Amino acid sequence: MKTPEQLLSIVEKTLGEIAYPVVPPGLYEPISYTLQGGGKRIRPVLALMCYNAFCQDVEKVLPAALAIEIYHNHTLLHDDLMDHAEVRRSRPTVHVKWDANTAILSGDTMLIMACRFMQQTDAVRKSEMMDLFIRTMDEICQGQQYDMNFENRADVTETEYIEMIRLKTSVLLGCAAKMGALCANASETDAQALYDFAMNVGLAFQLRDDYLDVYGDPEVFGKAIGGDIRCGKKTFLLIRALGKMNDEGRARMLQTLHNANLDPDEKVNAIRAIYDELSIDKECQEAIEAFYNKAKENLEQTSLSAEAKDYLWSFAQTLLNRQK
Template sequence: MKSFEELLKSFETYFSERQFPSSPATLYDPAQYILGIGGKRVRPVCVLMGNELFDDLKEDAYHVAAAVELFHNFTLIHDDIMDKAPLRRGMQTVHTKYGEPTAILAGDATFVQSYVKLSAIQPPLLQEVMPLFNRTALEVCEGQQLDMDFEQKASVSLDEYVEMITLKTSVLLAASLKLGSIIGGASKGNRDHLYEFGKNLGIAFQIQDDYLDAFGDPAKFGKQVGGDILANKKTFLMIHALETASPSDKEKLEQLLQSNPEDKIAQVLAIFKNAGVDSWALQLKNEYFEKALQHLDAIAVMSKRKEPLQQLAKFLIQREY
């Protein structure tokens, strides 16, 4: 079994070739541009890890990994348009650099190109891969719509937020692992356990992300702490604070959501700490992490083969950036 880093290097070599035709450049250069911005490539590497958990790496796993990464970047292009985000990973977003109409088309082309990659795998596998890929693609869109819907809602429950995060973030991680396991010839039971491992790990990952935005070290986190607070985002932390804060703190928090004083972040963080939100978030993260590990333990392969996934899981939920 190879480590995440080894598989990442292998995927980057495969994916370094241009993924689009050269003409018309006005369409395909913007699509290629976002791929060059980079990223952690966690999802495509999870496809490779899902394959290698059960068998030697197959060429088809690289095709599916590329399809997953292309689909993910399609969502990023369109999400940036919806969020009016000027930067991604410190570089101009596609719509900022090339204009919104071109960015929409480049996103569409990137989505279609993901299916071009899928069509390269062996037909018997394609019959199993395609339904999962299609279902996941729709679920990610559903999650994004729920996220936008939440911006208009006065209150969001924890269960509603978990459902949104599951669809928007977790299912693609879970599906990446399961797609790889299909390529690797895993049994249905093993595939399902691997999917649940990825789904619960994805939720734990988001809890950690929400926690770092509020309580992380700015020098390690790489961006301003409290960004979610300034944007009035309904995160795990905000939802729990509104549900458990004292009546006076809840009233104050609701007032802060309607205003932007200079010390807004400090005031909200004080309310979070009064309500014990910081320790609660870490406990909730660990609960989902443990669920993930239980499903990984249940997979019927030698423990040695699971070690790279265990290491990746620990990195994702213990990271400080």
């Protein structure tokens, strides 16, 4: 089996070799810019690994793996526009470097391009792969809508939050893993177990994101701690804390969170003090651990060799052990 690093270099090489039409001017430059922006390429590497766990000729799953990566970058492009985010991977976002209309149209074109790559798949279960891809893209739109709706709601439950991050981020990891399995013509049981494995890794990964924002080592984390608190974002930590408080405590906490006159650093400290008092840090770690264990169980359920399981589990661990 090829190492994640070897597969990453195959992904980067293939992405770098995409031949973009030169006309009309302005349509494909933002797409090339976005796809050349780096990133960890977790999804295509995962698709290649899951394929490689069954079969040798990893090139076969490349079109599907790239389709997923292209679609992922499409969502980043349109989400950044919707969020008015100005920087992505240390570079100006497309709507800043070009303009909003360019971001809309190039983003649409990327979505179509993703479908074209998926359609280039040469595998007996191609139709099933396309079905999975389309269902996943639809779920991701639902996740984004939930995320937008939650901004205006004070009563988001933990279950709702988990479902939102599942749809917005984890199903694409599940899709990538299952895509590799389907392309390798694995059994339905194996394909579904790998989907669940990657989805649970994704959930753990996302909760860890919430955790690191407050409890990460600022030196290693690479950005200021407490960004989510500063912008009043609903996270697992916040929702769990609110759920453990009485009405009065809840009101006071929300007041602190949305107090525009409070110094941002003081706000972060005040909110973190509440988290500490309620042991939210420990509980968040436990929730991460629970998804982590589910993912491990899912992997155990597959018919893969011990070696192949180790191979996939190591990758999951590198994702989950990241400090930034």
